[in-house]
Amino acid sequence: MxxxxxxxxxxxxxxxxxxxxxxxxxxxxxxxxxxxxxxxxxxxxxxxxxxxxxxxxxxxxxxxxxxxxxxxxxxxxxxxxxxxxxxxxxxxxxxxxxxxxxxxxxxxxxxxxxxxxxxxxxxxxxxxxxxxxxxxxxxxxxxxxxxxxxxxxxxVAATNPPQATPEFRMPGGDFYCQRDLECVMEKCDDDPVCTMCVRGAAYVLFSCAGCHIDGNASAGLNLNVGAPLFNNVAPLLETAIGRAAHQTQVGEHAHLAEQTPERFGRAMPIIDPNNPGNSYLLYKIIIGENAIDPSLTGEAAEQLREEIERLRAAFVMGVPMPPPEWGIPQFRFFPEKPDDPTLTQYVDGMDILSAWILAGAVPRDCSMPAP
Ligand code: HEC
Structure with a gap:
């Protein structure tokens, strides 16, 4: 079919x-x-x-x-x-x-x-x-x-700038912990580990741990990454990575996370390593305020709003994440103003949470030096 x-x-x-x-x-x-x-x-x-x-x-x-x-x-x-x-x-x-x-x-x-x-x-x-x-x-x-x-x-240009190298793959890096370099220079002297300046995927997930934490894991999801050391990988491995989102578990094969379900959205993993487009956690953010692009106005903004309604009608259930009543957004996928301090880090045009998922969604202990 x-x-x-x-x-x-x-x-x-x-x-x-x-x-x-x-x-x-x-x-x-x-x-x-x-x-x-x-x-x-x-x-x-x-x-x-x-x-x-x-x-x-x-x-x-x-x-x-x-x-x-x-x-x-x-x-x-x-x-x-x-x-x-x-x-x-x-x-x-x-x-x-x-x-x-x-x-x-x-x-x-x-x-x-x-x-x-x-x-x-x-x-x-x-x-x-x-x-x-x-x-x-x-x-x-x-x-x-x-x-x-x-x-x-x-x-195609006859010649390239001398520094140009083939863009065969996304630039590499420690997308989970990733330090903000300005922060390191200001606050950490020469501590290369400096968990205070973690701004990678772990930081985005940390902003969710107020609700998604041990003992109060909303919808069974525990995003307690262990701030301020960002050294706790077990909850992500146990409740998010490769685990089907409860809200998508409808239909006969509902208990297993599906990489290629017959109908897109059913039994979608919360985080599907290498596949941000099949990661329910991203869609829960996409339907919410932290993913609004303020540079879109008029018809383009209206069309995107309608498209987000279609996502919600089709498979993204419940409220957007983080919920609006949670207060000030602690991260944004698109800047609200120039030099917005809440703007998520970017890797080659991609927000760092998506980049981390694309690169395999491996969490690590940020109080240890990068491997
Ligand atoms: C104010 C509390 C609160 C915050 C903050 C919050 N959540 Fe949630 N989350 C909930 C509740 C309650 C549910 C279940 C009901 C719902 O989805 O509407 C939920 C459900 C979810 C689900 C669905 C899980 C499943 O198995 O179906 C995901 C994914 C999720 N949240 C991700 C996030 C992410 C990512 C963030 C941070 C960007 C976040 N949440 C921040 C309260 C919260």
Missing amino acids: GEASYQRADSPPVQLLEARATTSLDQNYQPVRTPLDPSGAIPVLSTASIVLKFDRFLLPRSVGGAALADFVCLSGDLAAEVRTPADCVNPIPLAATYNPVQREVILRQVEGMQGLVPGSRYALTVLGPVDEDAPSGVRAFDGAPLRDNVRIEFT
Whole structure:
């Protein structure tokens, strides 16, 4: 049975809002991505990754199910019309990861395989499913397909800045503990461990432990990461990582966390290592105030509000997290004002909680030096 049979009558098709690729590096030699430019005036670096931003929350396996992305065609053969993955001539292989907070898919070139050639021109085609039952092709979480295939041409720069390196993978790091460097310089002298300055995923989860703590674990979820030392990993391992969310346990296979349930959302893990798009904890945050992007106004803000209502109607139950009556948000996924001190750390355009889940969701004792 295909996903489309679950599609609700009020479920609109998916639209691609933007495709950005690396066109330069910032002062820390990190990629700066700008919208793909068919005129060729802003050429893309040959080391680039490409980010696709969609208007709807996606079905993660429709954009990340295969090792190599089969819902896009990146090819130097500009004459071919690409309607299905089979039409893609001599493709540049790409690996995809989905970030539900931003509704973005990041496409990376693959080490050891054919990559972008300096000075050449390419066409990127983003593909919807060929029919109701097609396993590949961009779909919303409720099965609604991409409205139309989208084709964008761009040119690759003849030369790169000397510091450019291929963006084969997300930059590495200690995403769970991650110290804020300014904080370390101000408050910790030369203590490299300095748990006072932990700002990684552990810090975001710590802001939830007021309710999700031993003895009062709301909905059986214990997020007591052991502040101020951030040295307690057992509760996460026992109640969150790979554990099905109670609120999603409906239907006959309800007791086991499912990586690929027949219906998206059912028996979803609270935290699914390597798969932020299948992690219920993120959706509980996404539907709440800490994930509101204040830069969206007017129609865009209204559309996102409606989309969040669809998430809640489909599978995100109960109240948003942290609940509004909990008071001032202690972290935000999008800044409210410039230099917002509550803004979550970011890794290559992704909030650190999602980045930690994508990197495998391994908790650790932050009072020990990084391995
Ligand atoms: C003020 C208390 C409070 C705070 C703070 C709080 N929660 Fe909750 N949480 C609850 C309660 C009560 C429930 C069960 C009822 C509901 O979801 O509406 C719950 C349920 C959940 C669930 C569903 C668990 C399941 O098995 O279905 C998740 C996931 C969750 N919270 C994550 C978080 C995260 C992440 C944070 C911090 C960003 C957070 N909570 C902060 C009280 C809280």
